[in-house]
Amino acid sequence: MFRKVLASTALAAAVTLAVQPVAHAGKANDELVWSTNREATVADPYYNNTRELVIIGNTVWDGLLFRDLKTGEFVPLLAKSYKWIDNLTIDFELRDDVKFHDGSSFGPEDVVYTVKHVSNKDNGVLTFKNVSWMKDAEKTGANSVRIHLHEPFPAALAYFAQAVFVMPEGHYDSAASTADGKKQYGAVAPVGTGPYKITNVVAGDRIEMVKNDNYMKNGPKGQPSIGKLTFRTLKEMNTQIAELLTGGVDWIWDVPKDQAEKLKDSGRATVTNAKTMRVSYIAFDVDGDSGEPAFKNKKVREAVAHAINRQSIVENLVGPASVVIDSACHPDQFGCTQDVKKWDYDPAKAKALLKEAGYEKGLTTDIYAYRQREFTEAVIGDLANVGIQANLKFMQYRALRDLVWKGTTPLHQMTWGSNSIPDVSAITSHFFAGGRDDPAKDPKVAAALKIADTSVDPEVRKAKYKEALGIISSELYWLPMFTYAKYYAYGSEVDFTPTPDEIPRFYTAKWK
Amino acid sequence: MLIYAVKRLSVALLVALTVSLLTFSMIYLSGDPAMALAGEAATQADIENIRRVYGYDQPIYVQYFGWLGNALTGDLGQSHYLNSPVSEVIFTRLPVTMILGASALSFGLLLAIPLGVLAAMRPNTILDRFALGLAVIGQALPSFWFALIMIFFFGVALRWLPITGSDSWLNFVMPSIALGYYITPAVMRLTRAGMIEVLSSDYIRTARAKGLRPSVVLFKHALRNAIIPVVSLAAVQFGFMLGGSIVIETIFAINGLGQLAWESILRADLPMMQAIVLVLSCIYIILTLVADILNAFLDPRIRVS
Numbered sequence: 001m002f003r004k005v006l007a008s009t010a011l012a013a014a015v016t017l018a019v020q021p022v023a024h025a026g027k028a029n030d031e032l033v034w035s036t037n038r039e040a041t042v043a044d045p046y047y048n049n050t051r052e053l054v055i056i057g058n059t060v061w062d063g064l065l066f067r068d069l070k071t072g073e074f075v076p077l078l079a080k081s082y083k084w085i086d087n088l089t090i091d092f093e094l095r096d097d098v099k100f101h102d103g104s105s106f107g108p109e110d111v112v113y114t115v116k117h118v119s120n121k122d123n124g125v126l127t128f129k130n131v132s133w134m135k136d137a138e139k140t141g142a143n144s145v146r147i148h149l150h151e152p153f154p155a156a157l158a159y160f161a162q163a164v165f166v167m168p169e170g171h172y173d174s175a176a177s178t179a180d181g182k183k184q185y186g187a188v189a190p191v192g193t194g195p196y197k198i199t200n201v202v203a204g205d206r207i208e209m210v211k212n213d214n215y216m217k218n219g220p221k222g223q224p225s226i227g228k229l230t231f232r233t234l235k236e237m238n239t240q241i242a243e244l245l246t247g248g249v250d251w252i253w254d255v256p257k258d259q260a261e262k263l264k265d266s267g268r269a270t271v272t273n274a275k276t277m278r279v280s281y282i283a284f285d286v287d288g289d290s291g292e293p294a295f296k297n298k299k300v301r302e303a304v305a306h307a308i309n310r311q312s313i314v315e316n317l318v319g320p321a322s323v324v325i326d327s328a329c330h331p332d333q334f335g336c337t338q339d340v341k342k343w344d345y346d347p348a349k350a351k352a353l354l355k356e357a358g359y360e361k362g363l364t365t366d367i368y369a370y371r372q373r374e375f376t377e378a379v380i381g382d383l384a385n386v387g388i389q390a391n392l393k394f395m396q397y398r399a400l401r402d403l404v405w406k407g408t409t410p411l412h413q414m415t416w417g418s419n420s421i422p423d424v425s426a427i428t429s430h431f432f433a434g435g436r437d438d439p440a441k442d443p444k445v446a447a448a449l450k451i452a453d454t455s456v457d458p459e460v461r462k463a464k465y466k467e468a469l470g471i472i473s474s475e476l477y478w479l480p481m482f483t484y485a486k487y488y489a490y491g492s493e494v495d496f497t498p499t500p501d502e503i504p505r506f507y508t509a510k511w512k
Numbered sequence: 513m514l515i516y517a518v519k520r521l522s523v524a525l526l527v528a529l530t531v532s533l534l535t536f537s538m539i540y541l542s543g544d545p546a547m548a549l550a551g552e553a554a555t556q557a558d559i560e561n562i563r564r565v566y567g568y569d570q571p572i573y574v575q576y577f578g579w580l581g582n583a584l585t586g587d588l589g590q591s592h593y594l595n596s597p598v599s600e601v602i603f604t605r606l607p608v609t610m611i612l613g614a615s616a617l618s619f620g621l622l623l624a625i626p627l628g629v630l631a632a633m634r635p636n637t638i639l640d641r642f643a644l645g646l647a648v649i650g651q652a653l654p655s656f657w658f659a660l661i662m663i664f665f666f667g668v669a670l671r672w673l674p675i676t677g678s679d680s681w682l683n684f685v686m687p688s689i690a691l692g693y694y695i696t697p698a699v700m701r702l703t704r705a706g707m708i709e710v711l712s713s714d715y716i717r718t719a720r721a722k723g724l725r726p727s728v729v730l731f732k733h734a735l736r737n738a739i740i741p742v743v744s745l746a747a748v749q750f751g752f753m754l755g756g757s758i759v760i761e762t763i764f765a766i767n768g769l770g771q772l773a774w775e776s777i778l779r780a781d782l783p784m785m786q787a788i789v790l791v792l793s794c795i796y797i798i799l800t801l802v803a804d805i806l807n808a809f810l811d812p813r814i815r816v817s
Contacts, residue, residue, distance in 0.1 A: 039775055041594045049551035124565040126550060128558045178590045178597075182566075186595035203594055203601065204775065205767040234676060235762040235771070242663050242675050398547040398780065405556075436556045 025250045027493045027511040030227035034251035034506065035234045035243065039204045045165050046118055047186030049126045051502065052231060054162075054420065056207060058503055059229070060101075061165035061192035064092055064111065065157055066220040067422065069499055074157040075220050078106065078166055078193065080143075087152040087456050088135075094143045098216050100168045101197035108139040113169040115147060123172075123185065130163035130419065152454040154461060155334075155423040162420060162503070166193065195224040195507035207231045225510040244269055244489060251490040253504075257319055260487035269489045273319040274498035278417040278484035279330050279427070280375065282308075282367075283439045286477055289407030292365055299357035301476040304411070305343035306350035307386040313378045314482045321485035327469045328428050328478045332500060335424035335452065335465035340473035350386040362387035368404075368412040370397045376413050405436045415484065420501040424465045425453050432472060440477040520804050524797035528790060532583075535789045536576050536782070544568075545780035549592055566592045579786055588790070589783035593776075598787040602769065606791070608678045609768035612691065612761070613753035615684050619692035620699060621746060623647075627696070628703025629735060635708055647700040650693035659690040659763045676765035687764045691757060695749045702745055706738030744803035751796035 025033035042048040045057030066077035076082065079092040098106035115137035118125050125131055133156060135148040149156065168191055175183045190198045193216070196209040209229040217223075232249060234240045241259060243249040245268055255263065255271070264271035282304070284295040294300045310324045326343070329336035354360065367383075367390040369376035380390045390411065403409050418426035431437050433453075434446045445468045452464035472478060488498050495510040546563040547554070554562075563569045570578075579589055588598040624647060631643040666686060667675040677683050710716060711734055719729045758770035769788060776784040 047595060049554075121561050122565060124562065126558070126562065127554060128561050129555045132557070182590070184590070184595045202767070203596065204605075204772065205765075232676075232765070233767075234765045236765075238660050239663065239676055239763055239765060242668050245668055246671060246675065248675060396778065398544060401547060402544055430555065 025230070026247055026491065030511075031230060032226045032228070032251065032494065032506065032509060033230045033232055033249045034504070035232045035240050035249045036253065037233070037235045037237065037240070039233050040207050040231055041203045042186035043190040043198055043201045043207055044186045044188070046125045046131075051417075055503055055506070056198075056209075056231065057165050058162070058194070059196050059506055060190060060194040060198055060209065061167075062098075062194050062216075062219075062221070063161050063164050063166065064094075065161040067158065067161040067501075068220065069501070072422070074161050077161070077220055078111075082157075084456070085146070087454075088149045089146060090149070090156065091140065091146050092144060094145065095216065096143050098193050099214050100191050100193050101212060102168070102191050104168055106166070106168075106193055108141070108143060108145040109169045110166050111145045111147075112137040112139055113171070114164070114167045117167070117172055118164070123183075127163075127419065130159055133159070134164075152456055154453070154456050154458075155421065155425045158334075158421045158423050158426075162501075167191070195221055196229050205233060221505075221507055224507045226506075229506055241489070244491065247491070250494050251488070251496065251504075253486050253488045255487040255489050257317060257487065260319075260489060263489050268492075270492055270494070270496075272488045272498055273321045273485050274488060275321040275323075275332075275500045276417070276484045276486055276502040277330050277332065277420045277422070277500070278415050278502065279325060280413065280415045280481040280484065281328065282379070282411060282413045282479040282481060283404070283409075284477065284479075285407065285410045286440050286475075287407070290410045291408075292410035294357075294359065294363055294365065295410055297357045298476060299353045300359065300363070301479075302343065303350040303353040303357065303359075303386065304383065304388065305476060305479045306346045306353065307388065308379055308382045308479070308481075309345045310481055311345065313375060317372075317374055317378060318482060319485040319487060322482050324482050325480040326473060328431065328472045328480050329424045329465075329469065330418060330427065330483060333418065333422050333424045333427065334458075335428075335462050337462075337466050337469060339466065340470050342473075343476070343479065347382075347386050354387055359387070362389060364389040364391070365410045366391050366393050368393045368395070368400055368409045369414070370395055370400045371415055379413060413481070417484075417502065420503055422501065424469075425449075428465065428468060428472070429453050432468060432477070440472075440475065442471060442475070442477070445471050445477075516808060517801075517805055520801050524801055528793045528797060531793045532580070532786055532790050533576070536572075536579075536786060545782050548778075548780035575782070579783060583787075583790065588787040591776075591781050591784045593779050593781045594784070598783050601772065601784065602787055602791055605767060605769045605772050608766055609754055609757055609761070609770060611678075612684060612687055612757055612766060612768060613750055615688035616690075616692035616753050616757075616760075617695070617746060617750050619688045620695040620749070621742075623650075623693070624696040624699035625703050625735075625739070625742065628700040629707055629730065631700070631704040632707030632711060632738075633730070635704075640704075643700065643704075644697075647697040650696040653693070655690050655694055656759050656763055658693065659686065659760060662686045662690060663763070678766050678768075683764070683766070687757075687760045687766060690763075691753060691760045695752070699742055699745060699749070702742050703738060706741060707734060710734045710738045740807070744807050747799045747803035747806070748796075751792075751799045754795060755792050 025031050036052055038050050038052050040052040045053050062078050064077060064079040065074045068075050078095055078098060080095050081093045083091050085091055094108055100106060115134050117123055118131040119134045133149055133153040135150045137145055137147045140146045172185045172188055175185045175188050177183055195212055195215045197212050198207060198209050200208040211224045211227050215223060234243060240252045244252055260271050263269050284301050285292060286295060288296045314322045314324055326338050327336060327340050331338060373394055376392060380392060383390045404412055416427050429449045432445045433449045434441050448464045448468040452461045455461050490496050493512050495512045499505055546559050546568040550559045550562050582589055591598050591601060594601055627643040627647055631640040634640055663675050666673045673685050674683050716729060716734055719733050758774050761768045761770040773788045776788060
C-alpha cells in the first residue's frame, strides 16, 4: 500500500513538473529576448559601464539630444532646442510633454539635479570622463536650463546624446548607505523617460523591460513596437546559438565568423555583419622603456607595418563590414581622416628595413594582447615571415593595461571603442595628449590635439586633428589595424537593423 | 571524540584563513581592481577617482585586515561592482548551486554504486570491465564538451529539455548529468573494492550458509558495510561539486555561485571573491569535518589513532 502511494505521488509530481511551461521568446509572446555574454548587474548607466548598460541606457533613458544616424546630426530629444551662448555655456529649451516611468513630469529641475549629481567626483560615476566636462547647471525658466562647462568642449553634443541620461530629481537621494557610509547609488530602482521601462532586475541573470505606452510623441526615437524586451546573460556562445535555434532567445551578437557563416547557411536565423566604432591597433614601445630597444628605431616599426597583411585579417577573420584603417581613429568619427601616410603590405620591404636596422638575422620580442587571440596570432604569423619572432602574452584587459601604463610591453595589440562617441577626441586625444596611454608623448601632437579639442570652429578642429594624425602615422607611434565588425544573428521573425555605433536600437525593432 | 572534533575544527579554521589571504593576494596580483571597475574606456583620472572613492587607494594589508575584521563580525562587505551587500548576493545564488550540487551528486551516486556492486559481483569479467569503462569515460570526457553534446541532442535536435536557466527541475537534468558523471569513477572503484573485500569476509559466508537470499546478503549485509567509505567520499565530492560547477553553470546559464565566482575574478570584485572563497571553504571544511567525524563514529580505530 505504502509503495503504491509513494509511486502515485512521485508520478503526480513528475507530471506536474514536466508540464510546467518553459518561457519562450518570440512574436507569439510579444517578447524579444536579447542575449550577450556579459552580466548586467546594476541597472544604472552611470554605475555600470558595460556595453549592455550603454544599450539599456539608451533604451530606458533619454538624453537632451539624439544623434540621427542617417545624417550624423544631433537633434533635440528631451530638449526642444539648444543654443551655444559662448564656448562654455549652452542653453536648452525643454519639452513639456515628457513623463518619467513613475508618472512624474520631466522638467528643468531633473536636468539640474542630474548634472549636479553626476559631475560631482565624490558620487563615483564610473566613466567620469563622460560627465566631467560639465561644471554646473541652473534652471533658467519653467522649461529651460543652462549648462556650464569647465572649458570649451566641442564634443559636448555627442555626450549629451549618448552619455548624459536624465534622472528624475531626487532619484539618488534614496540610495542606501553601506556600513562605511558609502552610498549605493547604483542600487536605486531605475526610473527613466525612455521607450522602455525596467520592471525586473535579476542581477547577473536578466533585466526585464516593458514598452512605455506613455512615451513622448513625435520624438526622434519613434514609438516602441515590441511589448516586452528582456536582456539575458548567456556566457557561452554555443549556448546562445542553441537558444537562438530553439526560440529561447531572439537576438545575439559577437558570433564568431565561422559559426555565423554556418548559422547563415542553415537558414534558421538572419545573420548580418555590421561595423562598430571599435578599432584595433598595435602600439610600439618607441622609448624603449620595456627594455627592448628595437622599436626605438623607426625602421623596425616600419618593418612591422609592412610585414602585417591587415587586409587579409579583415577578409578572413573579422568580417565584410570591417575595413583597414591608416589613421589612429575610426573613419566615422568627426575629424578622422585617412589622408595620412599609408603602410602597405610588403614583406620584402619589411625584410630589407630590418636588415638596414641591423636585424638581418631577425628579432625576437613579446607581443601582448587581450582580445580575439586569433587576430594577434595572424599578426604573429606575418611577423614570423619576415624574421620577427613575436611571443604572444595573452592576458586580461586590466592586467595588460597596467603593464602598458608601466611601459613594459614592447608591442601590444589592443582595441578601443570610444564609448561609441563619434568624435576623434574620444580616441586620438585619449591616447596621444600626453597621458599614461600615450606611447610617444610627442609635444607637437599634444599641442595640435589641445587646439582641436577645445576649438569650437569645426574647420580648425579638422585641420588640427589631421596634423596630429599625420604625425602619429608618419612616425608610426601606432600601427592602426582595422575597424571591428560584429556578426549579429536574430530570429527570422525579428525586423531589426544593426547600427554602426554598437548601440542596437531595440526600440525600433518590430515583428515581421 | 570531542577532542578529536575540536582539533579538526581548529585546523579547518586555519585552512579557511590561509585560503582567504592567498585569494586576496592573488586577485591583486592579477591587476588593479579600480581599473576593472572603471572599465575599458576609462581614463587615468577616472581610475584615480574610483580608487579614491571606493577605497582602493589604501595599502593592501589595510584593505585585507579591514575586510577580515568586518567578516569576523558577520559583515562580508559590499560589492562595488554590484552595488549590493556581498552576503545578500551570495545567499541569493547559493541555493541554486546547492540544488545543482545535490542533484549532480545524486546522479553520480545512483550510477556509480550499482556499477560498483555489479563489478564486485563479477570481478575481472566483461561486466566488470564494462562498468569500469563506463565510469572512466565519465572522468575522461571534458565536462564542457559533454554538456554541449547533450545540449545539441536533447536541447536542439530532440527539444526534450530546456537548455538554460533554473526555472524548473527539467533545467537541472543536463547540468546534473554533466557534473555528476565526473565523480562516477572514484565512487564506483571505492564501492567495488569495498564490496569485493566484504563479500569475501567470514560473516558474508555465514549469511550465505544460513540460506539467506542473495539479494539480502548483497544489499542488507554486504553493501551496508562496504558503503561506509563511500559516505565520506560523497561528502567531499559534494564540496567539489559546489566549487567546481563554474563551467557547468556557465554553459547552462545557471545563475549560481560558480558563475558569480568566475565573474568576480574577471572584474576583480575583491569583497565578493573573498566572501565566495570563504563561504565555499567553510562549506568544504564542514563537509570534510562531518565526513571525518562520521568515519570516526563509524570506525572506532580512527578515534583511537
